[in-house]
Amino acid sequence: MTWSHSTFADLIAQDYDQLEVFCANPKCRGITVLKLDRIAKYWRKDETVAAIAARLRCAVCNQRPDPRMVKPSRSANAPGAGRHM
Numbered sequence: 001m002t003w004s005h006s007t008f009a010d011l012i013a014q015d016y017d018q019l020e021v022f023c024a025n026p027k028c029r030g031i032t033v034l035k036l037d038r039i040a041k042y043w044r045k046d047e048t049v050a051a052i053a054a055r056l057r058c059a060v061c062n063q064r065p066d067p068r069m070v071k072p073s074r075s076a077n078a079p080g081a082g083r084h085m
Contacts, residue, residue, distance in 0.1 A: 006072070008052065009045040012036060016072035019049070021065050023058040030060030035075075 011019075016036065023030040034056075043052055050067035057064055 006049050007045065008036075008040075008043050008047050008049075011049070011072045012045075014072075015074065017075055018073055019052070020071050020073050021053065021056055021058070022069040022071075023061060023063060024066040024069060025058065025061050025063045028058060028061040028063065030058050032056070032059045033073075036072075 018036060019034045019039075021032040021034065023032075049070055049072075053065050053067040053070040056070075
């Protein structure tokens with residue numbers, strides 16, 4: 001599934017708490033994890049993941065990521081992230 005058309009508000013509504021940004025450079029392949037609560041002040045709630053990715057850079061090689069290589073995830077200590085019995 002591609003997340004590039006999902007909005008920032010959609011991610012929060014679905015209980016995602018971070019974005020994983022995968023570098024598009026085949027020699028680097030760095031992964032940057034952005035916490036949504038920390039970056040919320042920089043983006044509007046109606047902005048798409050593709051628009052957010054267009055302004056990001058890899059923390060390792062400084063190359064822009066491909067918007068299709070940005071995906072939301074839940075951290076291990078997020079509410080509701082454990083196993084449910």
